[in-house]
Amino acid sequence: MVSQREPIAYLNGELVPAADAMIPVSDMGFVHGATVTELLRTFHLTPYRLEDHLKRLERSAKRAHIPWPQTQRKIGKAALEVAMHNGQLIASDEELGITIFVTAGPNPTYVGPNAERGGIVGVHTWRLPMGLWAEKMRNGQELRTPKTRAIPVDSLDPTIKSRSRLHWYIADREVRAEHPKASALLLDHEDHITETSTGNFFIVIDGEILTPPETDTLPGISRMVVQELAAELGIGFRFTKLHRDRIREASEAFTSSTPYCLMPVRSHDGHEIGSKCPGAVFTRLMKAWSDRVGLDIVGQIVRA
CATH class of the missing domain: 3.20.10.10 (D-amino Acid Aminotransferase, subunit A, domain 2)
Structure with missing residues (x-):
């Protein structure tokens, strides 16, 4: 159950509490770092250049031979939903960083040849540490x-x-x-x-x-x-x-x-x-x- 008072994330088609967003240790994204990713930010709590980031994400996935699991439109919609929800939990003069990632999926050595395939698509946010x-x-x-x-x-x-x-x-x-x-x-x-x-x-x-x-x-x-x-x-x-x-x-x-x-x-x-x-x-x-x-x-x- 997702609470309106806690940050959320997106994981493989579902909105989940951010604290529950995690990938298995058997995933190639963890084992080999086989993950393509994007980092974007908000201005006035609105994601900036989202379309450009999504295009680069798909291009990175193809060049890295990581299967592209969803459409840019679906991932973009998820990013907007997560940012809109989480933006309400911070001050109006603060901004969010938004991370989108796609992993290569399970490592066959760990999970066996007949295990379910497919990578993980995730979106999460974090408060931009301006003072840094x-x-x-x-x-x-x-x-x-x-x-x-x-x-x-x-x-x-x-x-x-x-x-x-x-x-x-x-x-x-x-x-x-x-x-x-x-x-x-x-x-x-x-x-x-x-x-x-x-x-x-x-x-x-x-x-x-x-x-x-x-x-x-x-x-x-x-x-x-x-x-x-x-x-x-x-x-x-x-x-x-x-x-x-x-x-x-x-x-x-x-x-x-x-x-x-x-x-x-x-x-x-x-x-x-x-x-x-x-x-x-x-x-x-x-x-x-x-x-x-x-x-x-x-x-x-x-x-x-």
């Missing part, structure tokens, strides 16, 4: 290059958004062992920049936004928004290979990720980027994004 990003939004974040490299694209397609994130976890712990407030910016095996554990990376050189190629990184929904906003604002935007040394040429840098949208980067490997953080391009982009959604995104975070 307040200091970095005000003063910029510190990025460091770890020894851990990005997985080669011929080993794992980086355009798949999955739960297989161990190398990113290791990379972040590696840099934080010496620099507790830093995050990892991974390179490929030719010293080209890829992405962070949570989002895409951008630098600004001569007023133009540069970001690593679409084939080498996750096709971020927030990156898509940056590209749209840049076009509206008349700011150049280009996908290109970026050697790590190009960061030294940049007047500013920032990352994109669904929960915080954009975050300025103050330094990389101990070297300050530009003369001001946040920079002018970052500020223009965030103002335009805020105008789109009718909410001061930076203010919402720094006031938390």
